[in-house]
Amino acid sequence: xxxxxxxxxxxxxxxxxxxxxxxxxxxxxxxxxxxxxxxxxxxxxxxxxxxxxxxxxxxxxxxxxxxxxxxxxxxxxxxxxxxxxxxxxxxxxxxxxxxxxxxxxxxxxxxxxxxxxxxxxxxxxxxxxxxxxxxxxxxxxxxxxxxxxxxxxxxxxxxxxxxxxxxxxxxxxxxxxxxxxxxxxxxxxxxxxxxxxxxxxxxxxxxxxxxxxxxxxxxxxxxxxxxxxxxxxxxxxxxxxxxxxxxxxxxxxxxxxxxxxxxxxxxxxxxxxxxxxxxxxxxxxxxxxxxxxxxxxxxxxxxxxxxxxxxxxxxxxxxxxxxxxxxxxxxxxxxxxxxxxxxxxxxxxxxxxxxxxxxxxxxxxxxxxxxxxxxxxxxxxxxxxxxxxxxxxxxxxxxxxxxxxxxxxxxxxxxxxxxxxxxxxxxxxxxxxxxxxxxxxxxxxxxxxxxxxxxxxxxxxxxxxxxxxxxxxxxxxxxxxxxxxxxxxxxxxxxxxxxxxxxxxxxxxxxxxxxxxxxxxxxxxxxxxxxxxxxxxxxxxxxxxxxxxxxxxxxxxxxxxxxxxxxxxxxxxxxxxxxxxxxxxx
Numbered sequence: 044x045x046x047x048x049x050x051x052x053x054x055x056x057x058x059x060x061x062x063x064x065x066x067x068x069x070x071x072x073x074x075x076x077x078x079x080x081x082x083x084x085x086x087x088x089x090x091x092x093x094x095x096x097x098x099x100x101x102x103x104x105x106x107x108x109x110x111x112x113x114x115x116x117x118x119x120x121x122x123x124x125x126x127x128x129x130x131x132x133x134x135x136x137x138x139x140x141x142x143x144x145x146x147x148x149x150x151x152x153x154x155x156x157x158x159x160x161x162x163x164x165x166x167x168x169x170x171x172x173x174x175x176x177x178x179x180x181x182x183x184x185x186x187x188x189x190x191x192x193x194x195x196x197x198x199x200x201x202x203x204x205x206x207x208x209x210x211x212x213x214x215x216x217x218x219x220x221x222x223x224x225x226x227x228x229x230x231x232x233x234x235x236x237x238x239x240x241x242x243x244x245x246x247x248x249x250x251x252x253x254x255x256x257x258x259x260x261x262x263x264x265x266x267x268x269x270x271x272x273x274x275x276x277x278x279x280x281x282x283x284x285x286x287x288x289x290x291x292x293x294x295x296x297x298x299x300x301x302x303x304x305x306x307x308x309x310x311x312x313x314x315x316x317x318x319x320x321x322x323x324x325x326x327x328x329x330x331x332x333x334x335x336x337x338x339x340x341x342x343x344x345x346x347x348x349x350x351x352x353x354x355x356x357x358x359x360x361x362x363x364x365x366x367x368x369x370x371x372x373x374x375x376x377x378x379x380x381x382x383x384x385x386x387x388x389x390x391x392x393x394x395x396x397x398x399x400x401x402x403x404x405x406x407x408x409x410x411x412x413x414x415x416x417x418x419x420x421x422x423x424x425x426x427x428x429x430x431x432x433x434x435x436x437x438x439x440x441x442x443x444x445x446x447x448x449x450x451x452x453x454x455x456x457x458x459x460x461x462x463x464x465x466x467x468x469x470x471x472x473x474x475x476x477x478x479x480x481x482x483x484x485x486x487x488x489x490x491x492x493x494x495x496x497x498x499x500x501x502x503x504x505x506x507x508x509x510x511x512x513x514x515x516x517x518x519x520x521x522x523x524x525x526x527x528x529x530x531x532x533x534x535x536x537x538x539x540x541x542x543x544x545x546x547x548x549x550x551x552x553x554x555x556x557x558x559x560x561x562x563x564x565x566x567x568x569x570x571x572x573x574x575x576x577x578x579x580x581x582x583x584x585x586x587x588x589x590x591x592x593x594x595x596x597x598x599x600x601x602x603x604x605x606x607x608x609x610x611x612x613x614x615x616x617x618x619x620x621x622x623x624x625x626x627x628x629x
Contacts (some may be wrong), residue, residue, distance in 0.1 A: 345382065
């Protein structure tokens, strides 16, 4: 029986498809014809591409090897729900939605959620503080946001240096020399022209740029790796200066209320599990719009004929046919698609093989008691495994007693970002441990930070159970492997990263590893990668449909004149005018 609601929905889809067909306009002679798109991968990039394409009248099929939602999805612990309760909710890592996200949250607003006027965007809640927990020292909790008083506003380079130097001396306990050096390096970056950022700072590590090996452990805890654990999925010795400093600058402006999307704050999290509050409604909405999802398709090849993609091979022997192909797979899996035929059609794609990945993985500690350590993220500054966490219950709408056996009251959702440094207690790299050993050592490192003030904040009897991301698997020799590493921006990676548009007229790339305005490995980057792929496809199709917006991070107008001067200096191969304490020549 056709209900009025179904009739109206189907009529709307037909209308949208007709309008999309009209909007396509004449197709360039070199391009594929038709409107059928195969999106290969159903993470944030793939879902974004599907969303934007279906709304523009294309026929969209999404193919995924494992689970819809990719690394962003919730991972419920199988068999833990009893008495009609839900299974315990796990995550690949806690979800963090900075205020400077604009594109991802646009898609969230366009995803309906019962009772919400702004869709799943209304499920974002503000995190009010950031806590740096130190072992053997008082913890530091910084409230968000904290607008500077008028007399402390940053109006020029001198006030910038004074403000940053004072803050580092006060908050980070750095020496005058260290604070002055760090402040000067930060000033150099924010007043650098784009040409220097991409031509010089992109090619050295953050650790090298801020001279991590010159200064104290305290300096390194705050300036090198301590604070960037929460800003980007990388380490100072591995990531380019431009990638780290770019997102760091955006975060500072966000704290000051600049560059944020309307109605947001610097740090936001979801008010429930990621899949329940965002991804499942998104997938359901896309399904209603006409997107078809196919799970269990492990794409392992691309078939080329006459310079175009004519099919995507699936493990097991089947072939996916379409007019257009959007590869929205992780960079390490995309590299596996680069056959000699693909590279002959577009040799520039070879750079994908040189991109690097690292491990940053979630470990859930389900607790029998509520543990609101701070109303935001916690960074365990002396953890050798670079552990961070967030106490989820304080933000969630659903009571945790609705999960598992009913006795769980909170989840200390933690992330291990360094799997290759020996542990504090077991002296083993996390990658050399069994999953049980990983959980035991991480638990001990967290306790050592929280229980050092004369009070046992976290005790063993509070632990109900733990759950490690199932992508971490035993390797058969006492250690583990990681099936879902993250792309990192190693020095020089920008020139290796492809654009979404390729030299193959019906092939497009989507993901946080393609060139995007936000640059770094983030959900916003994945979303922008999906949008960029759609824009390139629309161009190739000769479509008159609107292009997806791509937000650029806020840049202060205070620095415009200094960037203009630096552009001339860089063109003359001169160092930056403020780079005087440790002059770097281009």
